[in-house]
Amino acid sequence: xxxxxxxxxxxxxxxxxxxxxxxxxxxxxxxxxxxxxxxxxxxxxxxxxxxxxxxxxxxxxxxxxxxxxxxxxxxxxxxxxxxxxxxxxxxxxxxxxxxxxxxxxxxxxxxxxxxxxxxxxxxxxxxxxxxxxx
Numbered sequence: 852x853x854x855x856x857x858x859x860x861x862x863x864x865x866x867x868x869x870x871x872x873x874x875x876x877x878x879x880x881x882x883x884x885x886x887x888x889x890x891x892x893x894x895x896x897x898x899x900x901x902x903x904x905x906x907x908x909x910x911x912x913x914x915x916x917x918x919x920x921x922x923x924x925x926x927x928x929x930x931x932x933x934x935x936x937x938x939x940x941x942x943x944x945x946x947x948x949x950x951x952x953x954x955x956x957x958x959x960x961x962x963x964x965x966x967x968x969x970x971x972x973x974x975x976x977x978x979x980x981x982x983x984x985x
Contacts, residue, residue, distance in 0.1 A: 853921055854893040855880025856905055856928040857967035864948050865964045866930075867955070868900050868941035877960045878967075879941070880923065893926055901944065902936035905929065911967040912975040914959070917985060927967045957982045 855878045858866040867876045879900040883892040890907050897905045905928040912925045935944050949968055952961040959979035966975040978985045 853880060853882045853923045854889060854896060855923055855925045855963060856893055856897045856907065857911065857925060857964050858897065858901075858903065858905055858928045858930055859967070860930075860946055862946075862948075863968060864946040865967065866901065866903075867945050867947050867964075869943040869945075871940055871942045875960070876945070876947075876956050878925070878963055880925075881940075889924060893928070897928065898933065900938055900941045902933045902938070903930045904932035906931050910974045911969070911972075912963055912977065914963060914975075915978045916959075916981050917978050918980050923963075925963045925967060958984055 857878045865878065868879045869876050879897045881896040893907050894905060897903060908927040908929065910924060911927050914923045914925065947955060949965060952964055959982055962977060962984060
């Protein structure tokens with residue numbers, strides 16, 4: 852199981868990381884370790900990829916990569932400390948508005964940000980093939 856955090860700034864822009872391994876832009880996140888809770892893993896993954904400390908907010912979506920069998924839980928988050936620093940996993944950062952997502956990210960990851968921006972909505976449950984929604 853994996854987790855991701857859609858970290859929002861005061862202008863409703865989402866923090867995206869550019870991955871070192873493939874150059875793709877995505878919300879920060881990764882695979883949970885066996886001995887940690889979901890929120891502990893979310894905080895750790897965001898910190899490891901960005902240098903930021905975050906406070907998890909609501910669960911905004913559950914996404915299954917049908918090709919790889921991975922389920923991702925995505926949470927809206929707010930930064931509470933730290934500073935953005937390049938890491939072994941992330942080579943760049945940007946704050947992106949919802950209008951910038953389509954040209955920047957694969958559909959399967961852009962929808963995670965869109966879903967996180969829907970205030971008061973039930974968490975989305977979606978399937979994808981790693982790139983496109985199914």
